[in-house]
Amino acid sequence: MTTPAAHRPLIGARRMHLGDTTFRISLFAAGALVIIVLFSILAIMFAGGKLAFDTFGLGFITGTEWNPVTQIYGALPAITGTLMTAILALLIAWPIGFGIAFFLTETCPVKLRGPLGVAVELLAAIPSIVYGMWGFFVLAPFMAEYVQPWLTSTFIWIPPIPDTFYWFTAPPIGVGLITASLILAIMILPFIAATTRDVLLSTPQLLKDGAYAMGATRWEALTGVVIPAVRGSLFGAVFLGLGRALGETMAVVFVIGNAIRMPDSLMAPSATIASVVANSFPEAEPGTLDLAVLLALGFILFVVSFGVLAIARLLLRQERMS
Amino acid sequence: MSLMTKEASETVEAGAPAPRSIRGTPTSAPVVKPTAAVTAATRIKIQDINAFYGEKQALFGVNLEIPDNAVTAFIGASGCGKSTLLRCLNRMNDTIPGARVEGRILMDGIDVNGTEIDPVQVRTRIGMVFQKPNPFPISIYENIAYGPRTHKLTSSKAELDEIVERSLRRAALWDEVKDRLGKPGLGLSGGQQQRLVIARALAVSPAVILMDEPCSALDPIATAHIEALLDELRKHTCIVMVTHSMAQAARVSQVTAFFHMGKLIESGPTDQIFTMPKVEQTHDYITGRFG
Numbered sequence: 001m002t003t004p005a006a007h008r009p010l011i012g013a014r015r016m017h018l019g020d021t022t023f024r025i026s027l028f029a030a031g032a033l034v035i036i037v038l039f040s041i042l043a044i045m046f047a048g049g050k051l052a053f054d055t056f057g058l059g060f061i062t063g064t065e066w067n068p069v070t071q072i073y074g075a076l077p078a079i080t081g082t083l084m085t086a087i088l089a090l091l092i093a094w095p096i097g098f099g100i101a102f103f104l105t106e107t108c109p110v111k112l113r114g115p116l117g118v119a120v121e122l123l124a125a126i127p128s129i130v131y132g133m134w135g136f137f138v139l140a141p142f143m144a145e146y147v148q149p150w151l152t153s154t155f156i157w158i159p160p161i162p163d164t165f166y167w168f169t170a171p172p173i174g175v176g177l178i179t180a181s182l183i184l185a186i187m188i189l190p191f192i193a194a195t196t197r198d199v200l201l202s203t204p205q206l207l208k209d210g211a212y213a214m215g216a217t218r219w220e221a222l223t224g225v226v227i228p229a230v231r232g233s234l235f236g237a238v239f240l241g242l243g244r245a246l247g248e249t250m251a252v253v254f255v256i257g258n259a260i261r262m263p264d265s266l267m268a269p270s271a272t273i274a275s276v277v278a279n280s281f282p283e284a285e286p287g288t289l290d291l292a293v294l295l296a297l298g299f300i301l302f303v304v305s306f307g308v309l310a311i312a313r314l315l316l317r318q319e320r321m322s
Numbered sequence: 323m324s325l326m327t328k329e330a331s332e333t334v335e336a337g338a339p340a341p342r343s344i345r346g347t348p349t350s351a352p353v354v355k356p357t358a359a360v361t362a363a364t365r366i367k368i369q370d371i372n373a374f375y376g377e378k379q380a381l382f383g384v385n386l387e388i389p390d391n392a393v394t395a396f397i398g399a400s401g402c403g404k405s406t407l408l409r410c411l412n413r414m415n416d417t418i419p420g421a422r423v424e425g426r427i428l429m430d431g432i433d434v435n436g437t438e439i440d441p442v443q444v445r446t447r448i449g450m451v452f453q454k455p456n457p458f459p460i461s462i463y464e465n466i467a468y469g470p471r472t473h474k475l476t477s478s479k480a481e482l483d484e485i486v487e488r489s490l491r492r493a494a495l496w497d498e499v500k501d502r503l504g505k506p507g508l509g510l511s512g513g514q515q516q517r518l519v520i521a522r523a524l525a526v527s528p529a530v531i532l533m534d535e536p537c538s539a540l541d542p543i544a545t546a547h548i549e550a551l552l553d554e555l556r557k558h559t560c561i562v563m564v565t566h567s568m569a570q571a572a573r574v575s576q577v578t579a580f581f582h583m584g585k586l587i588e589s590g591p592t593d594q595i596f597t598m599p600k601v602e603q604t605h606d607y608i609t610g611r612f613g
Contacts, residue, residue, distance in 0.1 A: 110419050210456040212417050214469045214522065215446035224468065229459040 042302060049296025051289055060296060066260040068280075073293045075300060077262050081270040082301070084177055084263065085252065086245035089184035094238055096185075097192030104193075105200040106218055117197070124190035132254035135183040136175070140255055143182075144174030148267055151178075170265035175257040177270045183251050188241035195237035199230045232315070239312035246305050249274035273301040365390035365530060365560040366411065371425035371435075373406050373415065373584075380406045384425075384586045386579055393552055393561045395575035395592065397568060398607070402581040404564045408532050411562065412448040413441035429530070446473055448530040449523030454539045455515030457507030457522075462499050465507040465518055466490060469526035485525055493521035494551050513544025520551065531555065533563040537570065549574050568608055572596050580604045 052060055056073065063074020104117055148170075155168040170176070203226050211221035227234070249272075257269020258279055271279075277294050284291035366388040373381035381403045388394045396404035406415070413434065415421040427434040434444050446469070458465050466486040469475075476482050486503070490496040495517040499510070507518050516536060523531055533552075537545040552561060552574050565571050571578055572592060579589035580603075588595065588604045599605045 204456070206452055206454055206456045207458070209414065209417070209450075209452060210458065210519065211468075213412065213414060213445055213450035213452075214472065215442050215444075215526070216468075216472055217442055220472055224472065225458045 042299070045295050045299040045302060049292050049294075049299045051292035052296035055289060055292075060293075061300065064262050066276075068290065071289055073289075075273070075293075075297055077260050078271050078273045078276045078297060079300065079304070080262060081177065081256065082246060082272040082274070082304070084266075084270070085180045085184055085256070085272055086242055088178065088181035088266075089188060089245045090238065090242050092181065092185035093189045093192055093241060097189050097237075097241070098196055098234075100189075100193040101196035101200055102222065104197050106222065117194075120190050120193050120197075122190075123186070124194070128187065128248060128250040131183055131187055131251040135179065135251060135255040139183065140174035140179050142174075143179050144172045148172035148174070148178075151267070164264065166265040168266055170267040172267070173257070173269065175255050175269055176267045177256070177263055178266050180252050180256040180270070180272075183255055184245045184248055187248060187251060188245050191244060192237050192241040195240055196234060199233040199237060200226065202233075203230055235315050236312060239308060239315075242308055243305055246308065247274055247301065249278050253278050273297050273304075363390045364388065365429065366434075366562075367426075367428040368407070368410075369426040369428065371407065371410060371423065371427065373403070373410060373424075374422040375418070376420040380584050381410075381423075382584045386586055386589055388560060388562055389577060390560045391556055391558070392576040393556050393563055393574050394577040394579065395571035396562070396564045396579050396581060397566075397571050398581035398587075400566075403584040404579075404581045405534055406584075407581070408534055408562060408564050410435065411530070411532055412445050412450055413439075414445075414450065416441045446526055447528055448532060449526065449528035450532045451516070451520055451523060451534070451536045453535045455512060455519055457510070457515050457518050459506065459508060461504050462507045462510070462518065463503040465522050466525045468522060473526060475526065489521040489525040492524050492555065493517045494547065494554075495521055511544070513540050513547055516540060516544065516548060517551065520548075520555075524555075528559065530560045530562065533561065535564050535566060538566060545570075568596075580607060582607070 052073065056063060059074065061075055061079070063072070064076045065072050065074050066077060067073075100120060104113060104120075108116060148168075149172050151168040152170070152172070158167045160166040160169065207225060207229060208221055211225040216224060252272050253275045256271060256275055258271050258275060259269040260271045260276060263270040277297055280290070280294055284294055364387045368384055368386040368388070371381055371384040372379065384403075384407060386407075396408060398404050409415045410423050411427060411434065415423055423435055425435060429447075433439065434448075458468060460468075463486055466489050467482055470482060470485050476485065487496060487500075490499060495514060498514060499505075499518075507515065510518060516539075520531075520536075537548050540548065549570065552563070555561060556576075563571075563575065575592045577589065578592045578595040580587045580595065580599075580601075582603055588599060588601045590600075595604060596608055599608065
């Protein structure tokens with residue numbers, strides 16, 4: 001016997017909605033999983049690398065010597081290589097990526113827009129090992145033959161820091177910091193371009209129309225109205241690229257030269273945290289200092305990447321407040 | 323011929339045969355009452371305008387004269403082409419890929435729609451206000467200063483301050499924002515934002531202001547503010563407004579033009595259009611028996 005809907009009491013025991021409950025619990029589980037995975041990785045990296053921190057203390061981060069034979073490990077060369085390649089890559093990719101995005105959204109003929117957008121996204125689909133091989137067999141010889149001699153002769157006037165850093169004055173051996181930065185720049189370019197394009201496309205047409213109606217040219221509308229409106233998101237796009245550049249491994253291993261010492265020029269063979277780990281991991285025995293050092297490096301990379309993201313967030317928040 | 327500078331266009335104005343009132347001199351500006359509207363000087367002559375979005379034709383041979391110192395209302399059902407025509411007047415259709423406009427739009431004797439005319443220059447003489455308020459994401463002050471700065475109307479800070487204050491006063495917003503000019507324009511209420519963008523348009527002293535349903539996103543009080551403002555602004559400018567509200571057209575406009583399916587059906591003094599329209603279609607529309 002069923003009660004007609006109109007006569008069902010509104011007040012009474014709330015029915016359990018089984019579907020709803022299950023749904024809510026599984027959503028919570030999905031959210032919790034992220035936190036659990038994040039912290040367990042962080043904890044395991046730290047625990048594994050604890051031996052390195054115990055042995056060298058803070059000297060592990062500031063030490064410039066890396067010698068597996070004497071078991072002296074200082075991570076500063078790898079940290080320096082990581083930051084330098086990532087920042088150089090960003091400096092190269094940022095203007096080009098913005099240029100591509102502005103072209104795609106503003107001046108590109110409509111018919112070309114689709115194909116070009118897809119091409120940019122395909123750039124992101126190339127596996128990094130392929131970039132690495134291409135970098136080693138094509139880009140590095142090209143750099144050694146043409147680009148590096150040109151850089152050396154063009155920028156010879158930049159005063160060197162004696163015994164420390166000679167900028168572009170170095171033997172043109174192809175592999176090294178600048179080649180790795182170039183490869184990284186190509187790899188993060190699609191991310192910066194695609195994210196920037198999406199940000200620009202999300203700008204309300206009404207806002208752009210407002211600028212055009214004030215007699216602004218495309219350039220004036222872009223710089224005076226559109227960019228101020230989306231500045232925060234544009235920084236987001238850039239930091240996304242930086243985050244990727246910091247951790248990129250395979251392509252870098254091929255072209256950076258894998259020399260774990262403080263780079264004395266922008267063309268010097270160097271190493272990044274990721275490349276050191278990738279190169280040394282197969283030989284590190286469990287329980288040894290060698291392995292602990294690598295895990296500690298991983299921990300540092302984690303912290304650096306996290307720091308970059310945190311700074312990005314901070315910038316965005318300030319942006320929103322002002 | 324181009325609208326390169328204000329001086330250049332003034333020269334052409336002087337040579338134009340049509341009689342016209344001199345903007346900005348209150349003594350010569352006629353006191354426009356609804357019935358007097360038709361006698362006011364013509365500011366814009368729209369001649370044989372056909373507009374296309376790709377293959378689709380949106381306007382069919384529209385001819386219309388728009389008087390100075392008056393509010394002209396474009397009415398009609400959605401998709402009738404009234405907004406399209408409005409956007410022809412300041413070449414905003416140029417920003418839409420695939421849009422094409424044929425015909426002549428004469429302002430001060432110059433064909434605004436001419437291929438040799440720089441749309442950017444047209445828009446400095448013909449301002450526009452949109453359906454939803456669209457303040458730029460910068461301060462109130464900078465919003466108003468945007469036009470004068472972009473077109474380098476002044477280089478002195480004092481003069482810019484003066485333009486900002488005068489524009490805000492004319493838009494009846496000064497008293498509400500004078501203590502927070504440095505605050506973001508987006509922090510204002512909807513009605514204030516709409517007056518802000520009107521002030522922004524006024525800052526470059528346009529001869530014509532186009533309004534595309536300026537009150538459709540506002541509450542009745544904010545709407546009343548804007549309508550009162552329109553009555554004040556028309557003393558010195560030519561205002562063309564698209565509106566969905568027949569009551570609003572009747573309240574604020576002196577001339578009304580009714581559009582249907584891309585054609586101008588009827589135009590004339592507002593009180594005549596609303597009391598004794600000549601065309602049956604107009605009558606049906608304004609009395610709500612549209613179909």
